[in-house]
Structures are given as structure tokens and as C-alpha cells.
Amino acid sequence: ETGVTQTPRHLVMGMTNKKSLKCEQHLGHNAMYWYKQSAKKPLELMFVYNFKEQTENNSVPSRFSPECPNSSHLFLHLHTLQPEDSALYLCASSSGEAYTGELFFGEGSRLTVL
Amino acid sequence: SQQGEEDPQALSIQEGENATMNCSYKTSINNLQWYRQNSGRGLVHLILIRSNEREKHSGRLRVTLDTSKKSSSLLITASRAADTASYFCATDAIRGSTLGRLYFGRGTQLTVWP
Numbered sequence: 001e002t003g004v005t006q007t008p009r010h011l012v013m014g015m016t017n018k019k020s021l022k023c024e025q026h027l028g029h030n031a032m033y034w035y036k037q038s039a040k041k042p043l044e045l046m047f048v049y050n051f052k053e054q055t056e057n058n059s060v061p062s063r064f065s066p067e068c069p070n071s072s073h074l075f076l077h078l079h080t081l082q083p084e085d086s087a088l089y090l091c092a093s094s095s096g097e098a099y100t101g102e103l104f105f106g107e108g109s110r111l112t113v114l
Numbered sequence: 115s116q117q118g119e120e121d122p123q124a125l126s127i128q129e130g131e132n133a134t135m136n137c138s139y140k141t142s143i144n145n146l147q148w149y150r151q152n153s154g155r156g157l158v159h160l161i162l163i164r165s166n167e168r169e170k171h172s173g174r175l176r177v178t179l180d181t182s183k184k185s186s187s188l189l190i191t192a193s194r195a196a197d198t199a200s201y202f203c204a205t206d207a208i209r210g211s212t213l214g215r216l217y218f219g220r221g222t223q224l225t226v227w228p
Contacts, residue, residue: 002158004156041220042220043157102159103149106156108154108156
């Protein structure tokens with residue numbers, strides 16, 4: 001138990017569906033992140049939020065839409081995805097104004113796009 | 115790219131043996147971290163070493179950092195079957211205060227046979 005909870009753990013969706021991934025952290029951290037992990041590729045940073053403000057958007061397609069209503073919750077809204085978007089989506093959190101320490105990851109949401 | 119690259123890609127050893135994994139990176143860093151990931155799960159932080167440190171220990175883990183060679187190594191002593199996992203190095207980049215800009219490699223898959 002890392003203090004970062006992701007739901008759902010598994011998701012199968014069609015290319016025309018709309019779904020959302022949820023992440024909640026119970027660690028009092030101020031920064032939250034979405035990473036994408038595809039087979040045989042390095043972890044890709046997608047979005048970073050610091051104190052609810054988006055500070056990083058790593059050229060992610062608009063079919064991925066993040067939402068951070070408060071410092072404890074982070075969503076990733078998905079719509080009209082492509083099969084190549086199938087991957088493990090990892091949420092993480094950290095503390096501190098500028099990055100100096102470790103990331104705490106959730107268990108991930110395994111997404112399959114048919 | 116700043117991304118760390120782990121070597122070897124895969125390592126298979128017997129219980130009780132030591133496992134050594136290496137990481138190389140390209141630009142100056144503030145710190146380097148090692149993470150572990152069990153199959154299909156989230157990443158778990160193992161150890162962080164700062165650029166002004168040369169060696170760090172945590173239980174059966176020993177990490178070294180050579181900033182002149184831009185490389186790090188992770189040594190797991192007296193390995194156990196439970197150490198079977200993927201191991202990733204992650205480096206930050208000295209580019210102002212870009213929060214969360216951690217670069218992960220593709221990882222080393224370690225298998226420890228009983």
C-alpha cells in the first residue's frame with residue numbers, strides 16, 4: 001500500500017467510448033502525475049499537476065484530458081482512443097515545490113482499447 | 115535524450131547470488147533514483163542518490179554513482195526469489211525547476227531462480 005489508489009485496475013473500451021481513470025493520494029502531497037507505460041518503451045510522462053495547476057503537458061494527444069479538482073485527486077478522461085493507446089497508466093505523487101525526492105506510484109490502470 | 119538506459123535488459127541468476135544492474139545517462143543531474151516494479155504493478159522507490167554522493171546503502175542494496183562517467187550501478191546482494199522484478203533507474207535533468215521531469219529507462223528484468 002503506497003498511499004496512492006488507482007481505479008479501475010483494468011479497463012477495456014472501444015474506440016468510440018468515453019471513460020475515466022481515477023487516482024487518489026492519501027499522503028498530503030502537492031504534486032500528482034500521469035505516466036504511460038507501454039511494452040518495451042520507457043515510462044512516458046504525460047501530465048504534471050502542482051497544487052492543482054497543470055505545470056506539464058508532454059505533448060499528449062487531446063483524446064487524453066486530465067482533471068485535478070484538488071491536490072488529492074487526479075483524473076484522466078479518455079475519449080476516441082486508438083488501439084496503440086493500450087498501456088498501463090500509472091499515477092504518482094510527490095511532495096515539495098520543486099522535485100527533489102521520490103515518486104509514490106499507484107498500482108496502475110491497465111487499459112485495453114479494442 | 116536524457117533517459118537513463120539500464121544494462122543488461124535481462125538478468126537471470128540463482129538465489130544467493132549477487133545481481134548487478136547498470137544505468138547510463140547523458141546530461142548533468144541533481145539526483146538518480148532506482149525503482150522496482152513487480153509484473154503488472156506500480157513502481158516502488160528503492161533508493162535515491164544525489165549527484166554529490168558516490169555510494170549509498172539500503173539493506174541488501176548498494177548504489178554507486180559516477181558523475182564523470184554518467185553512470186550508476188545497483189547491486190542486490192544475496193538475492194532471493196522475491197527480488198524477481200523489473201528495475202528502473204530514473205534521472206532528473208538540470209533544466210531549471212521543471213517539476214516531475216524524471217526520465218526512466220526501459221528497465222532490467224531480473225529473474226532469481228530458487
